[in-house]
Every structure is written in structure tokens, then in C-alpha cells.
Amino acid sequence: MSSDIRLTPTSYIVLGVLNAAGESTPYELKQGVAVSLGNFWSLQHAQLYSEPERLAAAGYLTERREEKGRRRKHYKITAKGRRALADWLEETTDELPELRDRALLKIFFGADPGPLATRQVAAHRAKLEEYERIAELGDEYLPKGPRTTLDAGIASEKEWVRFWSRLEK
Amino acid sequence: MSSDIRLTPTSYIVLGVLNAAGESTPYELKQGVAVSLGNFWSLQHAQLYSEPERLAAAGYLTERREEKGRRRKHYKITAKGRRALADWLEETTDELPELRDRALLKIFFGADPGPLATRQVAAHRAKLEEYERIAELGDEYLPKGPRTTLDAGIASEKEWVRFWSRLEK
DNA sequence: CCTATCATGTAATCCGTTACATGATTAT
DNA sequence: ATAATCATGTAACGGATTACATGATAGG
Numbered sequence: 001m002s003s004d005i006r007l008t009p010t011s012y013i014v015l016g017v018l019n020a021a022g023e024s025t026p027y028e029l030k031q032g033v034a035v036s037l038g039n040f041w042s043l044q045h046a047q048l049y050s051e052p053e054r055l056a057a058a059g060y061l062t063e064r065r066e067e068k069g070r071r072r073k074h075y076k077i078t079a080k081g082r083r084a085l086a087d088w089l090e091e092t093t094d095e096l097p098e099l100r101d102r103a104l105l106k107i108f109f110g111a112d113p114g115p116l117a118t119r120q121v122a123a124h125r126a127k128l129e130e131y132e133r134i135a136e137l138g139d140e141y142l143p144k145g146p147r148t149t150l151d152a153g154i155a156s157e158k159e160w161v162r163f164w165s166r167l168e169k
Numbered sequence: 170m171s172s173d174i175r176l177t178p179t180s181y182i183v184l185g186v187l188n189a190a191g192e193s194t195p196y197e198l199k200q201g202v203a204v205s206l207g208n209f210w211s212l213q214h215a216q217l218y219s220e221p222e223r224l225a226a227a228g229y230l231t232e233r234r235e236e237k238g239r240r241r242k243h244y245k246i247t248a249k250g251r252r253a254l255a256d257w258l259e260e261t262t263d264e265l266p267e268l269r270d271r272a273l274l275k276i277f278f279g280a281d282p283g284p285l286a287t288r289q290v291a292a293h294r295a296k297l298e299e300y301e302r303i304a305e306l307g308d309e310y311l312p313k314g315p316r317t318t319l320d321a322g323i324a325s326e327k328e329w330v331r332f333w334s335r336l337e338k
Numbered sequence: 339c340c341t342a343t344c345a346t347g348t349a350a351t352c353c354g355t356t357a358c359a360t361g362a363t364t365a366t
Numbered sequence: 367a368t369a370a371t372c373a374t375g376t377a378a379c380g381g382a383t384t385a386c387a388t389g390a391t392a393g394g
Binding site for chain 3: 367368369370371372373374375376377378379380381382383384385386387388389390391392393394
């Protein structure tokens with residue numbers, strides 16, 4: 001039973017959200033992810049249908065389907081799921097993120113920085129403001145984890161605004 | 170002829186390297202990518218075999234196979250390939266990168282920041298030093314594009330060192 | 339000469355994206 | 367009522383990773 005599968009970041013996102021939110025449908029997952037997580041790790045909505053299925057088949061979630069009406073699927077994390085999540089949370093890692101910035105890739109291959117920089121500065125400024133507006137809400141509205149990642153996002157966006165601004169001239 | 174395919178960042182990496190380096194084998198591509206590009210956009214070596222094949226089938230590259238010995242494949246960019254690369258380089262974009270940092274993902278879901286931060290600080294410091302050593306070589310050894318992305322990498326690593334250091338206590 | 343490592347390639351799998359489709363709700 | 371949008375789901379495709387495999391070269 002429950003063939004063992006590889007758990008990807010996507011898996012942990014589903015487990016994490018489900019653990020915090022309790023039983024949810026894929027659509028609710030989507031909502032949960034979009035809010036804050038989506039800013040630094042976005043998912044396609046289709047993944048929020050297929051991934052829970054995968055996890056359920058392997059025993060990390062239970063699946064309950066509505067009998068009538070929309071026949072929606074509801075997922076809930078199991079003990080096995082909670083354990084997997086907890087284990088993952090405890091493991092440290094020295095893996096570094098990659099930038100994977102398409103604009104930067106163009107620069108690498110010799111694109112003219114000027115026009116690119118103009119658009120990138122604008123886009124990063126907009127994102128930064130969005131984050132700062134959320135941060136102003138105050139800590140009562142944000143759990144500690146999301147709050148910290150928001151700080152990371154703000155710091156990172158500030159750096160990018162600086163970087164592209166320098167390139168703009 | 171030459172069914173049209175979707176060009177992904179991977180495609181442009183192959184086109185870009187091939188454009189700069191001239192005719193190359195997948196292994197040489199790998200070397201070319203590893204050096205500097207690999208720091209912010211890494212690829213699996215297998216992709217450097219399959220992607221050129223895909224591009225060649227669509228007319229962006231020519232493929233020449235050694236008749237004897239290792240029967241290695243040599244790829245060269247075509248006029249169509251150069252045009253595609255040039256077009257892509259000219260297009261600006263306001264697409265933003267995502268952080269996609271696994272360590273940060275753990276933080277988001279409530280992992281204890283301390284132990285994670287310790288390892289991350291060390292890893293980011295090491296990367297930063299590696300970059301700074303390259304930067305010290307001076308601009309004669311670095312084309313302008315790679316030099317700019319190196320600067321981005323340095324700025325970004327500094328920011329991450331600051332971020333994780335703050336979390337460490 | 340043997341072993342380890344580098345160089346080279348293919349195959350299989352699987353995850354992620356894109357596309358397609360339809361059932362509910364809300365707004366006009 | 368009708369259109370538009372939100373909510374929900376499946377299917378197909380393709381790119382990326384992993385695993386497998388073997389030929390060359392260098393070091394002991």
C-alpha cells in the first residue's frame with residue numbers, strides 16, 4: 001500500500017498549507033497559496049489538483065469526495081503527512097537558491113541594459129510597494145514565518161531596485 | 170520542415186553559448202555553462218544533449234556527427250538561430266524572478282530559524298567569496314554581460330548574508 | 339595493468355505547464 | 367435571462383531530472 005513517492009517542494013507546500021488550514025479543497029489550497037507564499041513560490045492551479053492526489057495515494061493525505069452537487073474533493077493531512085512535514089522542517093540545508101531571472105539572463109548574453117532596466121525597475125518598485133503595504137498591516141495579521149519571508153522579499157526587492165537603477169543610465 | 174517549437178530559457182542558453190563559442194559538443198557546452206552562467210541558472214548535463222537535438226530538428230542549429238571514434242555530435246548555430254537569439258535579446262520584459270529558496274520555504278512554514286540560518290550564512294558567505302575572487306580578476310577577463318550578472322550575484326549574496334545573519338540569533 | 343575518473347550518450351520517469359471543459363454564481 | 371466571471375476538474379504534452387551505461391584517459 002501507499003507506494004513511496006518523492007516529496008518535492010510542491011509536496012511540502014501542499015502539506016504545509018493543509019496542516020495550517022485543515023481540510024481543504026484544491027480551490028481553497030489555491031487561495032491559501034496565492035496570498036503570501038505565491039509571491040516567492042507560485043504554483044499552477046492544476047498542480048493543486050494533481051499533487052494532493054499523488055500525496056493521498058501515498059498516504060500523506062486522506063481524500064473525501066462530495067457525493068452530490070459539485071463532487072468536490074476535500075483533502076486532510078494524515079499522521080504520516082504531519083510527520084513528513086515535521087521531519088522536513090527540522091532538516092537544515094545549505095542548498096542555495098539560484099537567481100533564475102530571465103532579464104538577467106538576457107544581460108548575461110549581451111542585451112542592451114537600458115530598456116530592460118527601465119521596465120525592471122518599475123516592476124520591482126511595484127512589487128516592493130505591494131510588500132510594504134502588507135508589512136504595514138502589522139504583525140498581528142501575519143504569523144511569524146510568513147512575516148520573516150516577507151522581510152526577505154522586501155530586502156530582496158530593494159536590492160533589485162538598486163541594481164537595475166544603476167544599470168538604467 | 171522544422172516544426173516550430175517553443176523556445177525556453179534553456180533554449181536561449183544553448184543558443185547563446187553556441188553563438189559565443191562557435192561549434193561545440195554537448196560536453197563543451199556543459200563546460201561553457203558551468204563556468205559563470207551555472208551560478209545563477211544551472212542545467213542538468215542531459216539537457217545539453219536533448220535540447221540541442223530539439224533545436225537542430227527545428228532548424229536553429231546544425232548537427233554534425235563524427236563518423237568514427239566517439240561519434241560525438243557537434244552543433245553550430247544557424248542564421249535562424251542567430252535571429253531568434255537576437256530577437257529575444259531585444260525584447261524587454263517586466264517579468265520578475267521568484268525567490269524559490271527552499272530554506273526560506275521552511276521558514277515560511279514555521280521552521281526554527283536558528284540552525285537553518287547558521288548553515289545558510291556559511292553557504293552564502295562561501296558563494297560570495299567565490300564571486301569576489303572572480304571579480305578581482307578584473308574586467309579584462311570578463312565580458313560585459315557576465316560581469317554585470319556577477320555584480321548582481323555579489324549584491325544578492327551580500328543581502329542574503331545579512332538576512333540570515335539577522336535570523337541567526 | 340588495473341582502477342578511478344572524465345567524457346559522452348540514451349532511456350525512462352515524472353513533474354509541471356498548457357489547454358480544454360463544464361458547473362455555479364453574480365452582475366446587468 | 368443572459369453574460370460574465372468564479373470555481374472546479376481532467377487530459378495531454380513536453381521539458382527536466384534521474385538513472386543507466388559505456389568508451390576514453392590518466393594515475394598508481
